Amino acid sequence: MSPTPPTDEPIRPHVFDGIQEYDKRLPNWWLYSLYVTIVFWIGYWAYYEWLHIGPSSTEVVDAAMGKIEAQRLSATKLDDAGLWQMSHNATFVEAGQAAFVSNCAACHLASGRGKSESPAAIGPDLIDTAWIHGGRPVQIHDVIMKGVPEKGMPTWGPVLGAKKVTDITAFLLSKHKEGEPITVEGAKP
């Protein structure tokens, strides 16, 4: 067909309506791109669907929306409703837990159960429904902020700053339910 056919090119013996076929090797770059995409499939499937290391679509969007909500909440007024909302938000609760463990666990224990868990603990139980200085969110926030020096509870506000106090309040509230029966016992204001 061509006046000068390229040499050393194996050509298939059969001719279809004048059409011939070479039988050239597959280009390596082409083969490797096929292999790479197959390996990628195996790795991607293993990461997300088999070993479940990667987060699911909903986990990703839930976490991202949680962060956005946290940002919005941090601008809201500190009242009972706002603090309850924060207690449902992972960003506040996680930050609060970290601050609690490093600052409050010494007296209230990491579990927050204080004297209920161990008689040797200094602080009272914060997980049960019995409160000494009031169990409404703003009251809890207030106690952490201002402390109860005469009972050994330090004034945390100047030490931790407003944000961490709010986080800790949200963390504690996350261990409670809105509307649960509260008993206030002990010291009068």
Add this chain to the structure above:
Amino acid sequence: MPAKKITLEFNDKVVRQFLLATLAWGIVGMLVGVFVASQLNFFQLNFNTSWLSFGRLRPLHTNAVIFAFVGNMMFAGIYYSTQRLVKARLASDFLSQLHFWGWQAIIVAAAITLPLGLTRGKEYAELIWPLNIAVAFIWVVFAVNFFWTLARRRERSLYVAIWFYIATIVTVAMLYIVNHLSLPTSLTHSYPIFGGVQDGLVQWWYGHNAVAFFLTTPILGIMYYFIPKAAERPVYSYRLSIIHFWSLVFVYIWAGPHHLLNTALPDWLQTLGMTFSLMLWAPSWGGMLNGLLTLRGAWHKLRTDPVLKFMAAAVTFYGMATFEGPLLSIKSVSALGHYTDWIVGHVHLGALGWNGFMAAGMIYWLLPRLWNRPLHSTSLANTHFWIGTVGILFYVAAMWTSGITQGLMLSATSEGGTVLTYPNFVDTLNTIRPMMLMRVVGGGLYLTGFVLLGYNVWKTIRGAQVVNGTIEVFDDEETAAPAERVGVFGTFLNPPVLFSAMAGGFACAWMFGDTTLSIVGLVGAVFCMVCALMHWKSRNTAWGAWYDRLLINTAPFTVLTFIAVAAGGMIQIIPVVIAHRGSTIEGRRQVPYSPLELAGRDIYVREGCYNCHSQMIRTLVPDVLRYGDYSRLGESIYDHPYQWGSKRTGPDLARVGGKYPDVWHLRHMEDPRTVSAGSNMPNYPWLFQNATDVKALPAKLAVQRKIGVPYPNWTPEQIEARVNEQATKIAADLRAAGAYVDHNREIVALIAYLQHLGKFDEVSGADNRTTAQ
């Protein structure tokens, strides 16, 4: 062995018919395309007329271009090349004529019914059920005619083009039938048996593979015939043909879910859709390489031959589109590009560049051979080429810019990521208006090119003598000697098939098995691949010999092709169909529509609202910020057909219910610009004149009950009473707001439907994920 020599005349009459139909419908389809693109810029072009509105004409454009333009082109190319590649005249002149006239009748029927609003409401599957049956019937006629011709062939072996034609015929039949399974409620209306996520999955299994097996594989076959013929060069690589054919037909089927990335579709399906799309890149480029590299030694001909110009450009555009496709299938790219003009640009890169240019190249090549007269004007053909190319570049560049711009604007946030920068959707629409205009220019140029082709064809064939190809054959040539038949055992019990089947089985065990089974599956799959490689290295001549033998056997080849294309769909669809309504509703169950709302929904479908509005809030922050909590699977389980949509020319409507008062919707349908300044949505005055078709509801509800929507067994009177009660209430509400409309008008039903969108019941015990808002 040679006995009597006879001269065989090919049936080229039907090729000429299909060729001229290609040209006519191509120009019609593109004209409608330019018109609907103009409507997006100038809403006035909807002319306040139902049958000229965008939502009804856009399906006409897509159906005309896919099934009328490319369909006719495919039949012309297949019939021309097959007769020559197998040295046999088409088996039946009657079937050939039935095929041609049947197909044209379907197209005419579609061109009438679609503007009338008779639609199934699924993209590229809009035709109503009687036409679906006609399409299936004509497809069977085509298949019988084709395979009968193969059975009478005088060429023992099947050339690569024929492989692609076989894959096209069996796969399109499978896709078309499954995606059109419906129960009729009347002569012109039906509901798909699948709903919600099932329907979405089946739809895109079909939609994506309509691209694959209607717009790609037949055209690849045509490429494999016409490029070597026009270039007069051998095909580059036979083994590349084998590898890319089998990998293409196997992998393509799995990629459908990439149209549903980041939606409520279960993650495992999204993962399959994305990763298989990436795996599809190399098989697609295998076709491009074999096309382009066949031109080695013939590149100089591109300077003078418009046929090769068109075909080389077409294959290049094919390569671009099949690179862009996998790119868009990456979840994070899809997050930006999906629902935008980028996707529109992508399909037009394929449709205009690949399909349109292959069609043009083929027509220019066939003209002198079918009418026995040289092409009227080569320079006009060259002009066509350049106008078309510039048109494509305009179109695609505009759509890229437009899609990415709008995608970025829709995702943009400010104030620390908590607020949308462009909360008003129309702002993003109006930013891309210059690009939308440029697309009309590009499309117009492309159409002009085809008009030039039409003129050239007319000048060439006017008064020309038609000529049918002939060939000298020996009248007793046999197709395959008995010793060369592979038989059932030979088809399945051979190393390539066994290794592939075992590796596929193990891979499925790995993906879907429990811990032990999945480890066994992974090890087994790798083991199979290593064994296959070793076996191939030592015995590859045996593999080659088996394949050569397979190519002599049409039926075994067809069966293996069918298994390869059926596997992916079965593995994806069957689990979803079985598991759907039980466990995977994600804690929410859609509240079924009231009879009035259902009537409104059918109006929504009739007007083609899904062409511009999605009902699917993706699991993406910008979507949630803009439209509310992301959509759960259970929230659309009773939607037959599903209406998740694929394009957002306007905003998502999944949670529009209750967002605005009734009167807002009324004003908006009357003239969208009164409540949404800058909108390009058409006015819908006829909804204020037409009465809601309440009489059809009993039959519709009966069908809905049959396909699983929990409606009580109401009598027609009860249905009418319910309709009247709800419609009267809405009309009263509208009256209180100062809008007077009779309660039996369609607008009332549509408002009832729109206000229902987003209603669901919480389902305890099921998947209780915390919600974002």
